[in-house]
Amino acid sequence: xxxxxxxxxxxxxxxxxxxxxxxxxxxxxxxxxxRTIATGIYDxxxxxxxRFEMLFKRRLERAITSLPLHSGDRVLDVGIGTGLxxxxxxxxxxxxxxxxxxGMLAQAQRKLDEGVVRVDAPRSDTVLVQADxxxxxxxxxxxxxxxxxxxxxxxxxxxxxxxxxxRVARNHAYIVMVNHFRSPYPVxxxxxxxxxxxxxxxxxxxxxxxxxxxxxxxxxEAERLERTQGQIFRIAFLQKTRDTVRLVRVPEPVVRxxxxxxx
Numbered sequence: 001x002x003x004x005x006x007x008x009x010x011x012x013x014x015x016x017x018x019x020x021x022x023x024x025x026x027x028x029x030x031x032x033x034x035r036t037i038a039t040g041i042y043d044x045x046x047x048x049x050x051r052f053e054m055l056f057k058r059r060l061e062r063a064i065t066s067l068p069l070h071s072g073d074r075v076l077d078v079g080i081g082t083g084l085x086x087x088x089x090x091x092x093x094x095x096x097x098x099x100x101x102x103g104m105l106a107q108a109q110r111k112l113d114e115g116v117v118r119v120d121a122p123r124s125d126t127v128l129v130q131a132d133x134x135x136x137x138x139x140x141x142x143x144x145x146x147x148x149x150x151x152x153x154x155x156x157x158x159x160x161x162x163x164x165x166x167r168v169a170r171n172h173a174y175i176v177m178v179n180h181f182r183s184p185y186p187v188x189x190x191x192x193x194x195x196x197x198x199x200x201x202x203x204x205x206x207x208x209x210x211x212x213x214x215x216x217x218x219x220x221e222a223e224r225l226e227r228t229q230g231q232i233f234r235i236a237f238l239q240k241t242r243d244t245v246r247l248v249r250v251p252e253p254v255v256r257x258x259x260x261x262x263x
Contacts, residue, residue, distance in 0.1 A: 064088040065253040073144040079151035083108030091120035098131040141170045149178045175238040181210040220246035
């Protein structure tokens, strides 16, 4: 499996979430239009997204706290949305969050500005960027972990989304997906396929098979779904090793000691 890719040039300077780089530029005209429509849909969703946060927070916490992060590690959060995931990263990690929706990024930025999340982390260690998951504006091997939450079923090309994540991940990095995937059970799978056209009009698909997706990008042991967690929504950990990526078991959550207050 070849994990190489062309390096992207980094801009000389940029405002955090306002920076738009390569968004849809290399996509066919029709796909660029669909991405523009999707951006508008998710800008609208962003207005009430946090009201449904309890549907997401538990699995986000489970996945992120299972990442064995070390001081100074760089994490890329693809599809960070309104920043629900930011409260679960340790303060000693540098987090770059990207999203296609400026409306959602504005809400994530507001949480940072108001001290709702990442309070103990240096402000420079959290960066929000408007960018496309299919054209990541980062050089190869830039991150120690890549986190994709409810992303691969919202993009036009899930394979390209994953290969971009593999490209920017360093050797031994974890690539983590939290997402709904098509059920392996026939009745449920039939239902998901039946309602898929409606779901696509709402901005996502519900017929994507995790095993088929992983096989399509050359992930080793892609059929070992017992290594993932969850049924309707799954947590899947992949690990990059040299020129291969394999599906691995979800690590146990890391218990991180809270910061002690001083008198």
